[in-house]
Amino acid sequence: MNQFQYVRPSKPQAAIEAVTKDANATFIAGGTNLVDLMKRGIATPQKLVDINRLPLNKIEKENNGLRIGALALNSAVADDKLVRQKQPLLALALNAGASAQLRNMATVGGNMLQRTRCSYFYDLAMPCNKREPGTGCGALEGINRMHAIFGFSDKCIAVHPSDMSVALVALDATVLVSGPKGERRIPFADFHRLPGDTPEKDTNLEKGELITAVDIPDGPFTKHVHYQKVRERASYAFALLSVAAALDIENNTIKAARLAMGGVAHKPWRLTAAEQVLVGKPATEATFRQAAEVAMQGAKAFKHNAYKLKLGPNTIVQALRTAAAAA
Amino acid sequence: MSSETDKPAGHDESRRTFLKQSSLLTAFTIVPGPVLQAATYELDEKVAAAFEKVSLKLEVNGVKHKLSVEPRTTLLDLLRENLNLTGTKKGCDYGQCGACTVHVDGQRVNSCLSFAVMHEGKKITTIEGLAEGGKLHPMQEAFVKHDGFQCGYCTPGQIMSAVACVREGHAGSETEIREFMSGNICRCGAYSNIVAAIQEVKNGGQKV
Amino acid sequence: MKAQDKQIGAPMNRVDGRLKVTGGAKYSAEYELPNMAYAVLVGSTIAKGRLTSIDAKAAEKAPGVLAVVTHFNSPKVPGFDTAGKDPSQPATVGGPLKIFKDDKIRYNDQVIAVVVADSWERARYAARLVKAQYAQEKHKTNLEASVSDAFLPTAAKKNPKHPMNDYQRGQVDAYKTGAIKLESEYVIPTEVHHPMELQSITAHWEAPDRLTLYDKTQGTMATRRDFAKEWNLPEENVKVIATFVGGAFGNALHSWPHESAAIIAAKVVNRPVKLMLTREQMFTNVGYRPYTWQKLGMSATPDGKITAITHESIGQTSTYEEFTESTLAQTRMMYQSPNVTTRYRLASLDVCSPIWMRGPGEATGAFALESAMDEMAHMLNLDPLEFRLRNYTEQDPEKNKPWSTKFLKECYQLGAERVGWNKRQLKPGSLRDGEWLIGYGMGVGTFGAHRGAATVGAQLLPDGTVLLQCATTDIGPGTGTVMTQIAAETLGLDPKKIRFELGNSSFPKAGTQGGSSTVNSVGPATQEACLALKEKLRTLAGAAFASAKKEDVTLTDGYLTLAGNAGARVPYADLIKQGGDKAVTVEAKPGPEGQQYSMYSFSVHFAEVRVHELTGEVRVSKLVSCADAGTIVNEKTAGNQMKGGAVGGIGMALMEAAHIDDRFGRYVTKDFADYHVPVHADSPDVQVAFVNKPDPHVNNLGTKGIGEIAIIGVAPAIANAVFNATGKRIRELPITPDKLI
Known part of the structure; x- marks a missing residue:
């Protein structure tokens, strides 16, 4: 790893300035992905701005919703009473990710900013447009069983690895950002990008912008929720595919629904059309299957990930089944 | 050593340029003055390197340390190489195995994935600090009794994680233990015995 | 008493x-020596070709760097010129690649340089600055594409009595004319040992002709012999210390290039040198269980007597070494069959040499044999345990000798009771618990009781x-x-x-x-x-x-x-x-008993699995391993070893696979995020039972050995249970969700 300069400002504004002014500076919070990328020479910042001591880790009620500080630890959020009561789906998604130790380090902001786990991105000796624009996409004609079925481009077919983000996009969260030009709010669905011609950009954050919090509006999704993650071992693995499902059911009729998938695109993949299929219908297997079919419209597979075309709808059905049955 | 005019290959800038640029950029740098000096006066790079360390205060197993480390030194390498606390193991160096698990202010973390400087002022507990005055911690006793290891390499991480697992309240059932211990890989496969050890400690009600 | x-x-x-x-x-990278230096390896980024140049200037200039050693500046290792000419060391035995000796690249990530510095951080940084130029040649890393080039191992060609020769008793390929027959192909992907301790060595030249190594090795004497030979030193001048070894599972059975590199580096900088591989390098430089293709043909009578078995296998090896293992051994002796044919072949690829991994060969072969046994039992509408009993061997049908001891029937009985075999239904897909399909399967293992x-x-x-x-x-x-x-x-x-x-x-x-x-x-x-x-x-x-x-x-x-x-x-x-x-x-x-008796340990593994009907996830809910391993000296440690083998078998069955992108000849699986090994949540509470009857012929203690039989047969037990749960027969490991939905 290259040598770098290390600073630890105590105020957000100072941190923002430090990163804004220096082309090679970056924030570090939990470090669970950045340190890994630095060790492998994929990230080579010349300066790290440690934001861990900024006062951004509160979890509190805010304007008919929940505000979670960007530096709240994944474990703290997953175990938080307010979160479990108001947004249990988020707690489920968080606990499905990583390990207990990593959740004790990883922050909410950092979790969103995880980079893809694509093997080609991770190997300096193989092509990757995300890591080194213009070198080509190694996965396109390579080993792509983990890769995208939605929203990809011929420049990049990588997927976003976060579980938490799948829940947040389903829950209509908003990302609060503070930057050199002031503060702004980014709807979660617009936070991550599709690869297009610039796969090197994962998000719509601008240079120097610091995530300060995530707002989640209160909703009726306090009971019938489930996060279904399919992976190659029982725990501590990235998803082959995952589904976040939240239902509001009254007299066995679905009044409201939220549905999103992970492991299928360059960003957490909200399934709005499928949600619309669910609303007003009875919470039955037939309804779930119908929603799942709609959800998969437009999906396209590569050589090794065709199984996702079947695993996707099956996992949606399973997530909805479990959510509906949750007591 | 090569001549001064040689430029290193690739994206890596020369050390001196790096020092000049980065140390002039910000007022609140923790990099000490001598680095700036070294850069300004164009001292030999190897001389400059000697100054690339920052000071760090840490408490490890109750012992206060005042250290000087490179910012890129991970907590794991600091423990193993600088403090000779080799009980904390390196199994992958990427946060994917748990062998490096230590407690920072009582919370279990992967010491390989954080820079030591980020822990300024914190209390670190490693496997060497778990026993009190020669008396094994109940979790250590239970691991011996239930044979919760074979080669022993993942063991310190398993034990540090197990203690935290019980303290966190995540040892309520066999299933919960298995889930919340999944960040600690044991390639010898002593999982059944590790779970038995944790259950015994949990059910024994001893202070952990 | x-x-x-x-x-x-x-x-x-x-x-x-x-x-x-x-x-x-203290493990091998944990000894404190004065003036320690740190070594980091640089690997090739091509799979085949020649090194044309290495630019190490930037690395040499980096702070704290003591040396960068490459083929172009390495000191002469005296033994490299004589080693290999020794006829007592045939090429098939293996041994370290002669590092830095020539400019040839034989596999991707082959060591091309070692960077030595005064700290890990500095050595690692400088290692990234080393740039190599190559004359690249076309490589081959895919076994399936090399099947037509497969060959009989040279050692077998030279010696008709070599065990890797084709074997037959009765008629060749007699299964083809059988009334009830099957012919199935099986694939085991490359699996990697991945002990938790990264392969490490601390090399210390205590004098110009006296070397001490703190090394991760399974054999201190063998390692001493290897490096004494490399440096033309009397063996007593080399000391190898391996007080604690953080797992190995076979990958430290012989020495590897990184050990040579550390020793050369220590010589160059004249300081003790510590070297620790990265997890990526554990895929590329210390061996693996080879990708193996197998075909098994079997015929039986309607009442369940096997009439013929033919078992063929092609395993991958490197271009510089013929690695062989006993993939077909179990097939020749486990079941009573008048006609048995085995054919063992190798395919040379541009990869690092494999090395025996726990239950070497036999674990691979047992996946095919024990899966086929289950397939045949299903064809015959017979309980797989009953089918095995009908073909039980009371003496070794390969060597025509009595067993020293064999209590496999006792193992069958113990295991069947404990797993609840009586709940098993003949018809697949008969049992379920909500969304989970339940199935039971068994697999048998055996390994020679070597002394x-x-x-x-x-x-x-x-x-x-x-x-x-x-x-x-x-x-x-x-x-x-x-x-x-x-x-x-x-x-x-x-x-x-x-x-x-x-x-x-x-x-x-x-x-x-x-x-x-x-x-x-x-x-x-x-x-x-x-x-x-x-x-x-x-x-x-x-x-x-x-x-x-x-x-x-x-x-x-x-x-x-x-x-x-x-x-x-x-x-x-x-x-x-x-x-x-x-x-x-x-x-x-050992005495002459080995000539009079066939000596083997035996095991049987029973699995209960749950397969999710929608997601295809497999959970092993019960695993019972029973062993006839002679006297059990310590039930606690022996039981633990059996449990560990069972967990290794879960890995084999459900998740472990190292994949190479053949376009680049490079692994795309390079750490524990890509290459999954079982975690706590994958393991049930493994149950173990020992027959614990002494074998009077292996030694006075009556022991027969445990380590290998703990894993041999586990993967097919799980695969067979998956079939019983779902009706889907998976013949290519691992059994991941994509194969079941």
Whole structure:
């Protein structure tokens, strides 16, 4: 790893300035992905701005919703009473990710900013447009069983690895950002990008912008929720595919629904059309299957990930089944 | 050593340029003055390197340390190489195995994935600090009794994680233990015995 | 009977347990030496070709860098010119690639440089600055594409009696004309040992001709021999220390390039050098279980008698070494079949050489054989256990010799009861619990009960304790613990007063820890050394002992005593005062029994699995492993070893696979995020049962070996259970969700 300069400002504004002014500076919070990328020479910042001591880790009620500080630890959020009561789906998604130790380090902001786990991105000796624009996409004609079925481009077919983000996009969260030009709010669905011609950009954050919090509006999704993650071992693995499902059911009729998938695109993949299929219908297997079919419209597979075309709808059905049955 | 005019290959800038640029950029740098000096006066790079360390205060197993480390030194390498606390193991160096698990202010973390400087002022507990005055911690006793290891390499991480697992309240059932211990890989496969050890400690009600 | 009499079989806690739970156990990268330097390897980024140049200027200039050693500037390693010409070292045995000797690139990530600096951080940084230029050649890394080039191993071509030759009894390929027959192909992907300890070495030239290595090795003597040879040194000038080994599972059975690199680096910088591979390098530079294609044909009579089996396999090897393993051995001896044909072939690829991985060969072969047994039982509408019983062998059908012991039927019975085999339905897909389909499967394993010569030193120390020493290693099974038990029982001494030291090439010699042979070999040496020590002490103990039998002599609480003679009681102090030597060194060797009997350990594994009907996820809900491994010296450590093998089998069955992108000849799986090994949540509470009947022919202790049979047969047991749950037969491991939905 290259040598770098290390600073630890105590105020957000100072941190923002430090990163804004220096082309090679970056924030570090939990470090669970950045340190890994630095060790492998994929990230080579010349300066790290440690934001861990900024006062951004509160979890509190805010304007008919929940505000979670960007530096709240994944474990703290997953175990938080307010979160479990108001947004249990988020707690489920968080606990499905990583390990207990990593959740004790990883922050909410950092979790969103995880980079893809694509093997080609991770190997300096193989092509990757995300890591080194213009070198080509190694996965396109390579080993792509983990890769995208939605929203990809011929420049990049990588997927976003976060579980938490799948829940947040389903829950209509908003990302609060503070930057050199002031503060702004980014709807979660617009936070991550599709690869297009610039796969090197994962998000719509601008240079120097610091995530300060995530707002989640209160909703009726306090009971019938489930996060279904399919992976190659029982725990501590990235998803082959995952589904976040939240239902509001009254007299066995679905009044409201939220549905999103992970492991299928360059960003957490909200399934709005499928949600619309669910609303007003009875919470039955037939309804779930119908929603799942709609959800998969437009999906396209590569050589090794065709199984996702079947695993996707099956996992949606399973997530909805479990959510509906949750007591 | 090569001549001064040689430029290193690739994206890596020369050390001196790096020092000049980065140390002039910000007022609140923790990099000490001598680095700036070294850069300004164009001292030999190897001389400059000697100054690339920052000071760090840490408490490890109750012992206060005042250290000087490179910012890129991970907590794991600091423990193993600088403090000779080799009980904390390196199994992958990427946060994917748990062998490096230590407690920072009582919370279990992967010491390989954080820079030591980020822990300024914190209390670190490693496997060497778990026993009190020669008396094994109940979790250590239970691991011996239930044979919760074979080669022993993942063991310190398993034990540090197990203690935290019980303290966190995540040892309520066999299933919960298995889930919340999944960040600690044991390639010898002593999982059944590790779970038995944790259950015994949990059910024994001893202070952990 | 005194407590001491029952040491063998007692579930004693490990003698090194305290060190392991306190962080006090020192592994090979954890020794403190003055002026330590740190070495990091640089690997090639092509799979085949030649190095044309290496630009190390930037690396050499980087802070703290002491040296960058490459093919272009490496000091001459004297043994590289003679090693390999030695006819006693055929190419198939393996050994380190001669690092930096030539400009040839034989596989991707082959070591092309070692960077030495005064800290890890600086060495790692500088390693990134080393740039190589290549003349690239077209590589081959895909076995399926190389099937037509597969060949009989050279050693077999040269020697018609070599076990890798084609085998037949009865008619060749007789299954083809059978009335009820099957023919199936099976694939095992490349699997990697991945012990938790990264392969590490600390190399220290204590003098220009004296080398000490703290090394991760399964054989201190073999490693000493290898590096003494590389540097043309007398063996006694090289010392190899491996007191603790953080797992190995076979990948430290012989030496590797990184060890040579560390030794060269230490020579160049004239400081002790520590080197630790990265997890990526654990895929590329220390071997793996080879990708293997197999075809199995079988025919049977309607009443369930096997009439013929043909088993063929093609395993991958490198271009510079012919690695072979006993993939087809179990097929030749496990079941009664009048016609058996086996054909073993290799395919050379531009990859690093494989190395035996736990249950080597047999675990691969058993996946095909035991899956086929299940397929045939299904065709015959027979319970798979009943089918195996109908083809049970009462003597070895391959060698036509009696078994030394075989209690596999007892294992079947124990395991079937414990797993609840009676719940199994003949028709697949019959059992379910909500969304989970439930199935049961079994798989059988066997491995030769090997024994080699071993020597143990024993001495009575002035404080009344006994010190035993042996060069053997302990990679995890608990060797020091069981040897202490054997010594305690033989001497009649409290195990707390015995210290068994191992993992040092200066100690009395023993073979490499591998092939489930350590207790079989070192156990009797320990026993005989203790008997010899007692005999020696008896001769020093005066009149009362003069005519006593050594078996009646015991060491208790500071006294030498004699069974049946309360008056015969000599304090150690008196013996010690007498002067003279109180130490013995005894070698124990296998006798002629191996010629008279077929000696094998046996195991059977029963799995209950749950397969999710929608997601295809498989969970092993029960796993019962039963073994006929002869005498069990320590049920606690032996049981643990069996459980560990079962967990390894879960990995094999459900998740482990290293994949190469053949366009680049490079692994795309390069860490534990891509290459999954089982975690806590994947493991059920594994149940173990031992028959625990001594084998009178392997050695006096009656042991047969455990390490390999713990994993052999587990993967097919799980695959068979998946079939029973779903009706889907997966013949290519691992059984991941995509294959089941």
